[in-house]
Amino acid sequence: MADFVLDLRGLAEHAHTRAYYTLRELRTGQVFEVLLDQEPKLLMDAVSLQLRHAIHWQVHENGPPLWRLSVQRREDVAPVNLVDLLERDHLRIDRLFASALHKVNAGDLEGAAPDFRAYVDGLRRHVEVENDLIVPLLELPRSANGQDPTSIMLREHDEILEQTTMLEHEFSEGVDEAWAVAPFFALISGALAKHEGREEQNLFPHWSRALNERPDEAAELLQRAQARLATTGPTEPGA
Numbered sequence: 001m002a003d004f005v006l007d008l009r010g011l012a013e014h015a016h017t018r019a020y021y022t023l024r025e026l027r028t029g030q031v032f033e034v035l036l037d038q039e040p041k042l043l044m045d046a047v048s049l050q051l052r053h054a055i056h057w058q059v060h061e062n063g064p065p066l067w068r069l070s071v072q073r074r075e076d077v078a079p080v081n082l083v084d085l086l087e088r089d090h091l092r093i094d095r096l097f098a099s100a101l102h103k104v105n106a107g108d109l110e111g112a113a114p115d116f117r118a119y120v121d122g123l124r125r126h127v128e129v130e131n132d133l134i135v136p137l138l139e140l141p142r143s144a145n146g147q148d149p150t151s152i153m154l155r156e157h158d159e160i161l162e163q164t165t166m167l168e169h170e171f172s173e174g175v176d177e178a179w180a181v182a183p184f185f186a187l188i189s190g191a192l193a194k195h196e197g198r199e200e201q202n203l204f205p206h207w208s209r210a211l212n213e214r215p216d217e218a219a220e221l222l223q224r225a226q227a228r229l230a231t232t233g234p235t236e237p238g239a
């Protein structure tokens with residue numbers, strides 16, 4: 001039973017606006033049913049992009065004349081593939097880092113430390129999966145000048161890990177004043193956001209294509225990556 005039925009039939013070009021404003025309100029644990037009189041892919045892809053991929057949709061009735069979909073929050077469904085898993089992990093790492101940063105800016109160094117440690121652990125696992133599990137298996141072409149997406153990713157990983165290790169060192173020394181670590185936080189915050197964006201735009205489409213051609217290996221890789229990314233510590237900040 002759906003929590004809400006969104007009937008977009010007969011709305012023509014207004015269907016998009018209605019879909020966006022309604023699906024924006026979708027909460028964890030809820031299922032919305034969407035009824036359409038047109039092919040849903042273009043519309044749902046556009047809305048999903050606007051909502052930063054926070055929703056997952058599935059077709060249950062494939063028209064014409066009627067298309068019936070169910071829509072849930074992405075965190076309510078299991079990752080559908082490796083790229084989906086990694087994109088979710090980007091969001092998780094970002095949230096942990098943002099929470100630590102927020103507390104540092106508020107002068108709460110003690111409160112920031114657990115979030116920061118969870119971020120460090122999550123980042124190291126994530127980089128390990130990308131560098132050691134995926135890169136050797138997919139063997140994408142590399143250019144001699146190092147400007148291909150894989151080489152750029154590996155370089156940026158080194159930089160972010162190095163900056164993170166410096167900050168980790170500061171924390172382990174015992175920080176007295178927030179201003180002493182704030183510049184490191186700013187540095188990493190910028191580098192991390194740019195890196196994840198570049199990966200998602202320039203590298204993940206290549207990974208998706210390569211994995212689609214090797215479904216058996218892709219399924220095994222997804223399992224191994226999931227096991228590697230699963231944490232034993234806190235997964236959500238501010239708990």
Ligand SMILES: [Fe+2]
Nearest residue numbers: 130153157199
């Ligand atoms: Fe990465």
Ligand SMILES: [Fe+2]
Nearest residue numbers: 086126130199
């Ligand atoms: Fe990544």
